[in-house]
Amino acid sequence: MSDLTRTQVFDTLRRNALDVVPELDPAAFAAERTLSELGCNSIDRAEIVTLTMEELGIVVPVHEFQQGYDIATLVDVMLKHA
Template structure:
């Protein structure tokens, strides 16, 4: 990683890995996102991601991490930190 890790309280290295993949994927799908705005307390919607962007970000992140999260686990308005914690449980 570059520079000091900006971990949210209660995160672990596996959750940081998920956050890193989510961040990289989100910036790839929606390059207009300001990298500094990608924080665990924000939602993908707040960052300007539409429903198709969000689905693609989640799908590609799960593929890269080789995990599967049941669709009923996802909730509209879920912040990035909660999303990362949900995915981390599948690692």
């Protein structure tokens, strides 16, 4: 089990989302929003999640990700595998 915190995972997701889609409004990145709602297409979402997992050193099986997950749920899924 890793010592990752919710904040670390959230901040890493946020940073990667802003790197992949620079036109995102940083203030709009909130736990209750989905990446789709923020304007990320399917390729953007896959890249954001992949970069985040690589950076945090975690592996989440693809079948555990579902379209429509809000950012808080993405954080929970990643923490479960940390």
